[in-house]
Amino acid sequence: SLSERLETAFGRLRRKGKLTKADVEEGLKEIRLALLEADVALPVVRDFVERVREEAVGEKVLRSLTPGQQIVKVVNDELVRMLGTNNRELRFADAPPTVILLVGLQGSGKTTVAAKLANQLKDRKPLLAACDLQRPGAVEQLRQLGAQIGVDVEGGEPNGDPIPVAKRALNKAVTENYGVLIVDSAGRLAVDEELMAQARAIKDAIRPTETFLVLDSMTGQDAVQTASAFNEKLEPTGAILTKLDGDARGGAALSLVGVTGLPIVFAAIGERIEDLEAFYPDRMASRILG
Amino acid sequence: DVFGMDPTPEAFDRLEELLVSADVGVATATALADDLRSREGLTQETLPGALRDAMVEQLSKADRRLRLVKGRLSIWVVVGVNGTGKTTTIAKLANRAKSLGLKVSLAAADTFRAAAVEQLSEWGRRLGIDVVHQGQGADPGAVVFDAIAHARAQGYDLLVVDTAGRLHTKKPLMDELQKVMRVIARDTDAALAEVLLVIDATTGQNGIAQAKAFKEAANVSGLVLAKLDGTAKGGIAFAVERELEVPVKAVGVGEQASDLVPFEPQAYVDALVG
Numbered sequence: 182s183l184s185e186r187l188e189t190a191f192g193r194l195r196r197k198g199k200l201t202k203a204d205v206e207e208g209l210k211e212i213r214l215a216l217l218e219a220d221v222a223l224p225v226v227r228d229f230v231e232r233v234r235e236e237a238v239g240e241k242v243l244r245s246l247t248p249g250q251q252i253v254k255v256v257n258d259e260l261v262r263m264l265g266t267n268n269r270e271l272r273f274a275d276a277p278p279t280v281i282l283l284v285g286l287q288g289s290g291k292t293t294v295a296a297k298l299a300n301q302l303k304d305r306k307p308l309l310a311a312c313d314l315q316r317p318g319a320v321e322q323l324r325q326l327g328a329q330i331g332v333d334v335e336g337g338e339p340n341g342d343p344i345p346v347a348k349r350a351l352n353k354a355v356t357e358n359y360g361v362l363i364v365d366s367a368g369r370l371a372v373d374e375e376l377m378a379q380a381r382a383i384k385d386a387i388r389p390t391e392t393f394l395v396l397d398s399m400t401g402q403d404a405v406q407t408a409s410a411f412n413e414k415l416e417p418t419g420a421i422l423t424k425l426d427g428d429a430r431g432g433a434a435l436s437l438v439g440v441t442g443l444p445i446v447f448a449a450i451g452e453r454i455e456d457l458e459a460f461y462p463d464r465m466a467s468r469i470l471g
Numbered sequence: 472d473v474f475g476m477d478p479t480p481e482a483f484d485r486l487e488e489l490l491v492s493a494d495v496g497v498a499t500a501t502a503l504a505d506d507l508r509s510r511e512g513l514t515q516e517t518l519p520g521a522l523r524d525a526m527v528e529q530l531s532k533a534d535r536r537l538r539l540v541k542g543r544l545s546i547w548v549v550v551g552v553n554g555t556g557k558t559t560t561i562a563k564l565a566n567r568a569k570s571l572g573l574k575v576s577l578a579a580a581d582t583f584r585a586a587a588v589e590q591l592s593e594w595g596r597r598l599g600i601d602v603v604h605q606g607q608g609a610d611p612g613a614v615v616f617d618a619i620a621h622a623r624a625q626g627y628d629l630l631v632v633d634t635a636g637r638l639h640t641k642k643p644l645m646d647e648l649q650k651v652m653r654v655i656a657r658d659t660d661a662a663l664a665e666v667l668l669v670i671d672a673t674t675g676q677n678g679i680a681q682a683k684a685f686k687e688a689a690n691v692s693g694l695v696l697a698k699l700d701g702t703a704k705g706g707i708a709f710a711v712e713r714e715l716e717v718p719v720k721a722v723g724v725g726e727q728a729s730d731l732v733p734f735e736p737q738a739y740v741d742a743l744v745g
């Protein structure tokens with residue numbers, strides 16, 4: 182763990198007496214290493230180390246009997262602060278239906294999240310819109326999940342245009358008094374101009390209250406490219422981190438927040454319908470620190 | 472220029488950072504950079520090329536052919552964590568095999584996830600390939616058993632088995648996978664020719680943990696690196712190959728059945744080191 186590594190590094194240094202600022206640079210190297218190994222993207226790591234540098238080389242650390250532990254506290258506090266940026270709960274529209282659009286890379290967990298959200302919001306009469314008309318069996322997947330939880334699903338024909346499906350679902354939600362409309366979309370690459378334009382068109386057609394970027398927690402350095410491209414082109418209002426029931430350190434969470442400042446609103450923690458919870462910055466911080 | 476400058480310490484550091492940014496991992500990046508640091512005769516100019524050559528060299532020893540056993544039913548099992556691209560990769564592999572004149576069928580042994588069987592069946596329809604299935608909730612081992620019998624009865628060359636995505640940290644799911652592997656092993660006539668682990672090119676260092684666990688549980692014989700058509704460099708594949716000696720045997724570069732290419736070390740390294 183980082184604190185063990187810092188103790189080893191400082192143990193060596195302390196034998197020569199009081200720690201100096203130069204000694205603490207060793208500590209900063211360990212922080213950098215720990216964050217990179219946790220998959221935090223390099224530019225975000227650089228930024229982060231600069232941010233904690235001042236406090237890390239401050240008197241409180243230098244005079245401490247356990248400078249390693251002190252530095253870990255500085256790092257942990259800053260991680261919690263960053264990961265908790267704009268931290269908030271799901272927003273609802275002033276007048277129903279609240280529209281939620283899910284976007285993200287292929288396989289990140291959008292369709293499953295759609296069903297999980299619908300389940301959580303069951304008492305608000307949710308409607309699911311299956312707007313992934315690309316992937317074989319995608320509409321069927323959402324239909325089956327909807328059937329499992331007793332939520333209606335508005336779907337489209339394979340290979341069709343998802344925009345009319347989205348509009349039809351919104352119209353149905355309005356005229357039939359659904360409280361929430363959750364729109365699943367096809368996985369897409371941030372660099373696929375055509376598909377990003379399509380996502381933009383879906384968004385413009387349904388004017389969502391929330392647009393969530395669904396991101397796989399095992400994503401590595403590419404989290405920066407993906408997050409900033411989705412942020413720029415689709416202006417999401419928040420993010421959902423998935424597959425946190427695995428053992429990925431999840432540095433992608435910090436990368437995402439570091440480059441977009443988006444709040445992480447939910448954490449998906451398993452394959453079952455109930456496996457969706459609020460995002461806890463402090464838990465994520467300890468996980469990243471390892 | 473005969474009198475090249477020695478590479479600066481910063482030049483080595485920059486290469487190391489480039490590798491880390493490509494998900495090669497700190498340990499591997501440092502090892503590669505240190506190898507170069509200890510070398511004589513490199514210049515600022517020749518340094519990047521030397522790194523590329525060293526990486527290609529490390530990738531050159533692997534046998535990347537997808538194995539088929541003559542005269543027997545060859546079986547390829549496709550495994551990996553959730554959402555990496557297994558089912559789509561199977562469609563691509565089957566498409567390739569069929570176009571090479573092989574008689575191939577598929578086993579829909581993901582009996583857990585919603586519409587997993589439907590997804591593979593749709594691919595089978597599109598490609599004109601049989602998909603043996605028993606529906607959601609069936610025992611995956613039973614599906615595989617049936618699929619082997621069917622393939623044998625039809626005199627097929629190759630059976631590709633789709634399995635459910637599973638996190639390697641979930642022991643019951645890894646046990647289930649081992650159970651499916653035992654069903655195949657018990658068939659002394661068919662030949663388990665490949666166990667392919669599909670890794671998402673966007674995966675960070677967790678890819679190593681995935682590969683270790685699947686190798687231990689199911690004796691993975693090769694990797695498929697999927698989604699390399701995105702912005703991720705897929706450096707994790709280099710790290711996995713280096714650490715576990717499991718070779719990348721194919722690369723997924725899109726969502727269509729034709730989007731599968733062989734792993735080309737030079738192209739991969741050139742794109743990675745940019």
Ligand SMILES: Nc1nc2c(ncn2[C@@H]2O[C@H](COP(=O)(O)OP(=O)(O)OP(=O)(O)O)[C@@H](O)[C@H]2O)c(=O)[nH]1
Binds near residue numbers: 285287293294424449
């Ligand atoms: N263990 C685990 N698996 C998850 C989680 N979220 C989703 N999955 C699984 O990840 C896989 C992909 O999920 P999907 O919901 O199909 O992902 P998607 O983003 O809709 O995929 P595309 O539509 O192809 O882009 C499935 O096997 C899901 O069951 C999670 O939090 N934990």
Ligand SMILES: Nc1nc2c(ncn2[C@@H]2O[C@H](COP(=O)(O)OP(=O)(O)OP(=O)(O)O)[C@@H](O)[C@H]2O)c(=O)[nH]1
Binds near residue numbers: 553558559724
């Ligand atoms: N861009 C791109 N997308 C891919 C590639 N391979 C698969 N996909 C997409 O990734 C998503 C997930 O693919 P699947 O084949 O369902 O993945 P899986 O591993 O079978 O998922 P589970 O069975 O749920 O664990 C789908 O949207 C695929 O179209 C690839 O090489 N490139």
Ligand SMILES: [Mg+2]
Binds near residue numbers: 292313365366367368
């Ligand atoms: Mg989906």
Ligand SMILES: [Mg+2]
Binds near residue numbers: 557558559635636
């Ligand atoms: Mg699958």
